[in-house]
Amino acid sequence: MPTDLLVFGPHPDDIEIGLGATIARHVAEGFSVGLVDLTAGELSSNGTVAGRQAEAAAAATILGAAVRENLGWPDGNITTSPPLVRSAVDAIRRHRPRAIAIPHWQDRHPDHVRASEVLTVAAFTSGLRRYEADQDPWRADWICYYFINDSAVPSFVVDVSAHYDRKRAALDCYRSQFSTDAAGAIATRLTAPTFRTLVESRDAQFGAQAGVAFAEGIVVREPLQRATLFKHDW
Helix, strand or coil: CCCCEEEEECCCCHHHHHHHHHHHHHHHCCCCEEEEEEECCCCCCCCCHHHHHHHHHHHHHHHCCCEEEEEEECCCCCCCCHHHHHHHHHHHHHHCCCEEEEECCCCCCHHHHHHHHHHHHHHHHCCCCCCCCCCCCCCCCEEEEECCCCCCCCCEEEECHHHHHHHHHHHHCCHHHHCCCCCCCCCCCCCCHHHHHHHHHHHHHHHHHHCCCCEEEEECCCCCCCCCCCCCCC
């Protein structure tokens, strides 16, 4: 089924960390949003594959996503190999999005960096009519890069102030990652209270720079076209 926006994340919870409130805003405004996790996060220090899938499903429901799927790529071994590129191309051609959101290419986590590379290749390859896959060629209007761990100067920000509680609620679904309540859980960077503070402070900073409470930053590689030099179109 075609979607307006297709968001890819390397691991369950990455999408919510970087773009959760933007997804909630798009859904609230009537757009169809699909979520695609690349791996099951099987190498994570805490949680199980089955548990994280359940958390991801619950988060998707809170955000109002039309669909969420997992491509089953190997955690810790994301490469620009033909099988992984084809897997992503199949997802893009199947959902036929107007826009694709993928992780920014600069991030502390190697999987996030490599995922950005593979997905950039796949988004381009999806539009090639001579690239054989199960569905017809499809090229999204543009690729939007979002931040997970790190950040840079955004091309623009999305005001998500009215939808930020949705992001918080979606992140709360990932108890295996953001708390040590489960038996056998260990302390990690994610379980520290400072991690959620880091995420919110970044979104608050983007918001403050734009004159709103919270915003999520986006980078695009094309120039943004404006009709005039005026900030607001009246």
